[in-house]
Amino acid sequence: MTHHGPQLITYADRLAGDIAGLRELLDGPLAGAFTGVHVLPFYPPYDGADAGFDPRDHTEVDPRLGTWDDVRALAQDRTVMADVIVNHVSAESDRFLDVREHGDASPHAPMFLTLGSVFPDGATEEDLARIYRPRPGLPFTVMSLGGRRRLVWTTFTPDQVDIDLRTPQAWEYLDSVVDALTGGGVTVLRLDAVGYTGKEAGTDCFMTPATDAYTARIVERAHARGAQVLVEVHGHYLQQVEIARKVDLVYDFALPPLVLHALTAADLGPLDRWLRIRPTNAVTVLDTHDGIGIVDVGTSDLLPGEPGLLGADEIDALVERIHVASDGASRLATGAAASNLDLYQVNCTFYDALARDDRSYLLARLLQLFVPGVPQVYYVGLLAGTNDMERLARTGVGRDVNRHHYTPAEVDAALRRPVVRAQLEALRLRASHRAFEGTFSHSVSGTRATLRWACDDAVASLVLDVADCSFEVRATSGEGTRAVLSSAALGGVADGAGSAEEGVS
Incomplete structure (x- = not known):
């Protein structure tokens, strides 16, 4: 089974150069923070037209990143997740x-x-x-x-x-992919774009009954090889609730916009309602290699007549607040402003979406870490990265604003920033404290909320107020209960480049 501790999401080359470098980083300065890692596509070519999601050979490791032995070494001490790109292959395969x-x-x-x-x-x-x-x-x-x-x-x-999953040729291909990944030490398979596989005449060709059948077939194959499956689908929140009943893991894509709404509109109501009905076999994220999903909290043509978690006016206001907070950068990277666009996402780093304010950003991360599920932290988010406008100008691809290629010096500098060190402290608590093996509860009163985990006498709690983004994390230890992190210690001003001397707790 997948450990429910935090996982890192990253491209091997954009954070650590290659797979061996990623292992060194996880065993070194990031030690204790992550129990798993989702390595984004490392197949040839990892730097293709869609950053590896257009594999020419889905059964090999791009030799520029390493070998299957490097992947197996990475998997020795942690859960490794990798992508099974179910819907398509490269036109150059x-x-x-x-x-x-x-x-x-x-x-x-x-x-x-x-x-x-x-x-x-x-x-x-x-x-x-x-x-x-x-x-x-x-x-x-x-x-x-x-x-x-x-x-x-x-x-x-x-x-x-x-590819046409009605054919034996397609399944021969997918079987070879699953065999290669599980043989390489991968124990969680992320099904990329699986919702588009069930194309049938007379339907909208998305999330059809055939999709369910194909997903079940892959899950069966994965389980036979000792692996679990994470399904990646953007859609109406009720679809996620339904899908969660059929698979090992689903993404909680509703969480990021609900957290942004809570922190920027001082309104916990929609997040509170979601916490009461959401599936707990979920992978939680704030941002990923794609944009910040909006369709996941709105109405959808896929389920006509069903209201969303946020109203249309609330969504419009949220998107506008992101554009303002990012000084217009997200506006340049989203929708018709950039090629390879996704109509249902805002392209922006999460740090920029919160106006680079360390206090509100750390509170967003703490909310993610206290919500039930498997928390995944994107590498740019871990390093509190800002929108890469130079890369956007170079490629014209909106999502590239949140796909920065870090140099070793940039990584070292980021790891000294107070907001990054505070995140790592929170991640180590989430990865190691016994309270998170127990029972979750939460309560909301106006702009204040308490999220609490308890396992026998082990307790961890997050008390917060979205009116001013104040918070305190307390956890039991050998000396009783202590404050682990607090907004008062961090301060409320963004650290920008960051001061290595400023304290975080």
Whole structure:
């Protein structure tokens, strides 16, 4: 089973250079803070069109990052999670290149989806308009397959070709991926974009009954190899609640916008309601390698008539507050302002979304760490990183504002900042204190809340007030109960570059 302690989410190259360097970092300055790590795609090419989510070979480690032995070494003392990119492969993969050359004569041809694969009798305007896609336009790219021009199904980008999970060729491929990962020491498989796999005529081609069947089939294979499965789906919160009943782990994508709303609108009501109904077999995040999800708290065409956790006006106001807090940077990186866009996300570091204020940022992290589930901390968030506008200008890809490539000197400098050291102290408490093995409870009164964990005589509590983002963390120890972290000790002013001398507790 997965340890419920904190996990780091990171690209191997952008934080530590390679997989061996990541292990050194986790065993060195980050020791005791994380019981697991989600290594974002390390397959060749890890630096492709979609930062590794367009694998040419999903069964190999990119030699620039290391070997399977390096992955196994990383897994010796911690849980390792890796991505199974279920929906698509690179248009430059050997299998698809063979289809490009030979068309239907290729033995791999059935593995790849075209318009005709799903609509053999042709698609009506209504059929096409119904297809759910996270980006504008239709999910097709004109390509020549064996000399014949075809509409190839490309949900995300023209570099990522969708596969047809109705075919034995697709399952032979996915089995080889699961075998390679579990053989390499990976014990949690994150199913990327699995919601888009169940494409069926007469549906919106998203989260269909076929999706459930495919997910169950992968879960069965993973369990047979001793691994668990995390499903990644953005959608209405009721869908997450339903999915959670069928799989090992789901993301709590509603938590980040609800925490932002609580801290920036001084309103705990929506977060309180969510804490009472949310699934507890969840992976919690503030930010990830993608943007900050908004669809997860709003209404959705996928469940017409069902209200969201936040109203439309509240969501509009929240997005605007993020834009203002980030000095307009998120506005430049979100929606139609940047290519490769996701309509349902705001592209911004979480630190910038809270105006780089250490006090409110640390409170956001503490809320995440005290909510039941497996807390995952994104590497940029761990280092309280700011929007990388130079990278955005260079690539034109909105999500790149939150995908900074850290130098060793930048990592060292960040680790000396009070807000980063305070996060690490909180993470070590979450990873080691016995209270978190027990029972969770919470109470809300106006702008104040208490989140509490208790296991026999071991207790850890977070008392907070969103009116001024004040907080105190107390935990039992051999000397009784002590204050571990408090807003009074940290101060309320953002540290910017950070002073290594300032205390945090």
